[in-house]
Amino acid sequence: MLFFSYFKDLVGREVTVELKNDLAIRGTLHSVDQYLNIKLENTRVVDQDKYPHMVIQCVDYNSVFSFCKLSVRNCFIRGSVVRYVQLPPEGVDIELLHDATRREARGG
Amino acid sequence: MVLGLRNFTERVGNAAGEPVLDAANGEELMHVQPGVSIVLGNRPRESAGTLYISTKQVIWLSDADRAKGYAVDFLSLSLHAVSTDPEAYPSPCLYTQIETEAEDDDSDSSDSESSGTLDLSKIREMRLVPSDPIQLDTLFQVFCECAELNPEPNDEEGEEHNWIFGADQMEDEEAGIEGEDDISQNPTNSIGQSNGDHDLARTVLELQINDQRFEDAEEMEHDEDGRHI
Structure with missing residues (x-):
């Protein structure tokens, strides 16, 4: 739940959501719910060099319908398929996160 | 629970017919959208059908062929998105990614595709193309609402x-x-x-x-x- 409250504060900022299938999508965080389902706006798939798996997928699919051409207006991502969310540095309050994670680790 | 796409043939009555839902377990129809064609993976676009969105799953039933229909649980839908970029797909569509049972093994899927047989359990992308793109935003919203109705089971x-x-x-x-x-x-x-x-x-x-x-x-x-x- 730490992350739910935390992500809510990031609404309106640019984040990169990396999925467990190695697809990474960058966009403006529109909303997040308690299951960490994430809605992005103005999305685009980012930096294929950084995500070689996606390039492999493109090669294998061998068609214009492949992941790397995924360019969508708005996007709903199921919380359970998210591996990482990359945050904007200016949106990270390290002190606050530090305290919150410590509290979480203690069981609060 | 079975992940991925599956065939769906149970229809009410004898006409083109609505899908039979699991009403006993509280499944309800949330939205019906006629005039939607479906694209599975990178296969060709199939003829028009009707999209039924329930509280549990997305069902597409062919208008022409009563025996033809597909369904996927919201639990298997990793993401859905409104795609309007002609480079991504020529027609505006609702793009979805489907979580499958099979591990990421691309050789399998390309095998099944090259041999011409359609293994639904390996389909990882589905596009729904409404006849009128203006319906996309509504479809997107309904998908969001229903996805939120289906959190992971046993999710502490x-x-x-x-x-x-x-x-x-x-x-x-x-x-x-x-x-x-x-x-x-x-x-x-x-x-x-x-x-x-x-x-x-x-x-x-x-x-x-x-x-x-x-x-x-x-x-x-x-x-x-x-x-x-």
Whole structure:
């Protein structure tokens, strides 16, 4: 739940959501719910060099319908398929996160 | 639960017909969208059909062929998105990614595609192309609502989300951190007993988590015992 409250504060900022299938999508965080389902706006798939798996997928699919051409207006991502969310540095309050994670680790 | 796309043929009555839903388990129809064609993976676009969105699943039924229909549970839909970029797909569509049982093994899917047989359980992308693109936003919203109705089963966080504490409470707890640090410095004092300032709910919560910690510790002790013997 730490992350739910935390992500809510990031609404309106640019984040990169990396999925467990190695697809990474960058966009403006529109909303997040308690299951960490994430809605992005103005999305685009980012930096294929950084995500070689996606390039492999493109090669294998061998068609214009492949992941790397995924360019969508708005996007709903199921919380359970998210591996990482990359945050904007200016949106990270390290002190606050530090305290919150410590509290979480203690069981609060 | 079976992940992925599957065939769906149970229709009400004899006409083109609505899909038979699992009403006994509370499944309800949320939205019907006629005039939607479907694209599975990178196969060609199929003829027009009707899209039925229920509280549990997305069902597409062919208008022409009563025996033809596909369904996928919302639990298997990793993401859905409005795609209007002609480079991504020539027609505006709702793009979805489907989680499949099969591990990421691209050779399998290309095999099945090259041999011409359609293995639905390996389809990882589905596009729904409405005859009128203006319907896309509605479809997107309905998909969002229904996805939120279907959280992961056995998701502990999902069950416990009523723990959410607001920012006010977080501030309260920060005020108490100094005292707690004193306690943590004294290892003989078990956490959870000395926090008189906290309400009952918080104490119970801490005890639950402490229990889990003890379980872990016991397992580790067993391991160590085993190694000694």
